[in-house]
């Protein structure tokens with residue numbers, strides 16, 4: 001997770017970004033948050049909120065005021081709605097692990113989640129964090145309201161009907177319009193999932209992806225990991241089962257798969273691949289075989305979330321779902337033709353089209369292609385090659401992961417980009433919440449009058 005050393009120097013989880021802010025604030029309530037933002041702004045300092053530090057980029061960095069909202073983590077309101085859903089308002093600093101536990105205590109759950117639960121809810125939604133499921137959107141699509149502290153210290157409630165433009169950037173805007181103090185999520189009754197994990201030949205996966213009973217549409221949540229240099233993939237199918245379908249994973253089996261193979265042995269294979277790159281293909285073949293089949297049921301959050309102890313760098317592109325196979329074939333061809341050694345599997349997930357202005361799945365059915373590289377290995381050549389391949393199909397980069405795009409290119413990828421820029425300029429004319437990285441992505445934050453000049 002992100003860490004704060006005694007000197008005040010902060011580093012993100014991936015060790016790819018650091019900051020030495022003038023001040024670090026840990027507000028204990030809304031009043032302290034408001035005065036922290038207002039004081040920073042009036043002193044001309046840049047103010048950035050930071051969550052779990054799990055973004056791979058400098059998106060949360062500031063040299064001014066760093067705001068950590070870990071103390072704003074309470075369940076504030078639980079309001080049942082029609083159609084069986086519930087609106088739950090939580091402090092924006094709550095970590096996903098605590099959120100899931102608190103929801104479970106109340107017989108509730110998030111509809112969908114990503115791979116880990118170390119992020120804050122604010123950080124996760126702000127960068128478009130997502131899981132997998134062709135009928136489901138990312139975490140920000142589950143947000144129905146957001147309480148925002150703006151640069152002048154105002155506390156604004158936002159939703160689809162209250163300040164809808166601001167709501168767009170409050171729920172998915174990288175903290176560019178203010179600091180989230182609380183978030184209202186639409187959640188569902190708690191549910192169990194059957195997890196079915198099997199190694200498959202890659203070609204069988206690609207051949208069976210589509211169609212009504214295909215892997216993507218025929219399962220609630222489908223994803224796969226392809227091991228480069230091999231023709232093998234680990235498939236994961238997670239589907240809802242009745243509450244009384246209790247088939248837990250044997251604790252020893254769970255430990256062997258999740259801790260020993262997925263973390264300890266995986267760390268070792270990456271270390272060996274770093275020292276002896278030519279062994280990478282053989283190691284990947286071994287890894288793909290070592291992770292065997294397993295089938296069990298558990299409460300949803302336990303199935304979605306896994307532990308990630310091996311540190312890595314990551315880039316992830318959202319591509320049109322119907323272009324996925326061609327993208328993977330090009331990545332494969334590039335790896336083979338260049339001899340690049342890639343000991344990390346490529347992760348592929350899916351999402352429904354949505355209509356959030358800055359969502360990577362904006363108005364298109366999406367496949368996510370995530371490439372990783374071990375912390376000690378160079379990543380730029382590989383990631384840039386994948387970025388070029390994704391560009392050919394209009395790929396949109398994950399807002400919390402590495403990439404090299406800038407505002408001009410992003411504007412061409414997001415039909416509502418100019419609207420987002422306008423809302424940002426109106427909400428934060430002096431650029432209090434900006435930093436050089438955010439300016440690279442969204443354009444320099446300047447007053448509308450200056451922009452027009």
Ligand SMILES: Cc1cc2nc3c(=O)[nH]c(=O)nc-3n(C[C@H](O)[C@H](O)[C@H](O)COP(=O)(O)OP(=O)(O)OC[C@H]3O[C@@H](n4cnc5c(N)ncnc54)[C@H](O)[C@@H]3O)c2cc1C
Pocket residue numbers: 002013014048049050051052053054055056059060069092093113114115116118119120121122123124125126127128129130131174175176178179180181308398399400401
């Ligand atoms: C091991 C690992 C696994 C991951 N798995 C997934 C996955 O399965 N799916 C996926 O999509 N992504 C995944 N990610 C990416 C991760 O979910 C995002 O980068 C997310 O933003 C991290 O949340 P955080 O709380 O650490 O936010 P940070 O990285 O701390 O901050 C992210 C952004 O949110 C802003 N922010 C934080 N708090 C607030 C606030 N209160 N108000 C306004 N803005 C705020 C920050 O300023 C910054 O711009 C993973 C990352 C890692 C390291």
